[in-house]
Amino acid sequence: MHELDGKDEYRLEDLLAKLTPVDIVLVEGFKNDAHAKIECHRAASELPLVSATNKTIVAVASDVVVDTAGLRCLDLNDITQIADFVMAETGLVK
Numbered sequence: 001m002h003e004l005d006g007k008d009e010y011r012l013e014d015l016l017a018k019l020t021p022v023d024i025v026l027v028e029g030f031k032n033d034a035h036a037k038i039e040c041h042r043a044a045s046e047l048p049l050v051s052a053t054n055k056t057i058v059a060v061a062s063d064v065v066v067d068t069a070g071l072r073c074l075d076l077n078d079i080t081q082i083a084d085f086v087m088a089e090t091g092l093v094k
Helices: 012-017 079-090
Strands: 037-041 057-062 072-075
Touching: 037 079, 057 079, 072 079
Parallel strands: 037 057, 057 072
Antiparallel strands: none
16 A cells, blocks of 8 residues: 555556456455445444445445345444355355
């Protein structure tokens, strides 16, 4: 990580090209890119769910039960549940 000093942000595909081969990459940000995403939502934010308009979101992790319009709702505080979901979605379950 480093400061951009006013330069354009890197594109995710350019950053991924710099990595050595790996099984999975978790990224934060890049919400307008086409990869699958888990939305993190806290009730205290009082913001609407992004998944209502962003079709690349495959699940919502929240600290309360929310209407996810058919998407899986994960417990934001249950790391094992979230990890299991990611492993299943990416096909990395053994």
